[in-house]
Amino acid sequence: MGAVERDTRILARFVEVYCRTKHSGAEKTVHELDPETRIALCADCRELLSYSIRRRELCPQDPKPSCKDCKIHCYRPEMRARIREVMRHSGMYMIKRGRIDWVLHYFL
Template identity: 50%
Template sequence: MKTKDAEAKTLTRFIEIYCREKHHVLALCPACADLLSYAGKRLKACPYDPKPKCKNCLTHCYLPAYRDKIRAVMKFSGMYMIKRGRLDWLFHYFLGKG
């Protein structure tokens, strides 16, 4: 459960960064809020324990449109974190620990 909580936190942070940098709004825009809500539901319903990283998962429970969106968010915000030396967040992202 702890891992899912950590992943939910990472998900939220990464979508917040993506929206702020790409959509230039202070709060989440409707599209990003929708993505976060969708990803949160998928995470809660995930049948795996321990849970693999979604990008390595063979089930791929995301609908294709959402999968594309979350991939774009993870890539963009992952790079954003690297550029700012936020290795603590990258640790969550790549290893799913926390």
């Protein structure tokens, strides 16, 4: 698996946890990123995930640092605030459930 594909799956997993735990009452549509990654997201989370995946695909940094350590900060401020909230919330959720393996990839 390439780095972009791996990071895309990680982003999707974090946004999926956020949407499931924070937006449980929202109307959702299923999103198939690849045959192994099918996730249900509300419209807001779908927008945020699409934006973040696009940023990752267009990232000019090679090797890519963690976004939180990046000097470019290519995200729009509002989107950066939203993805950071997602990573913080879902990161805590995964730690509490013993999924430290996912959080080690925490890159925003």
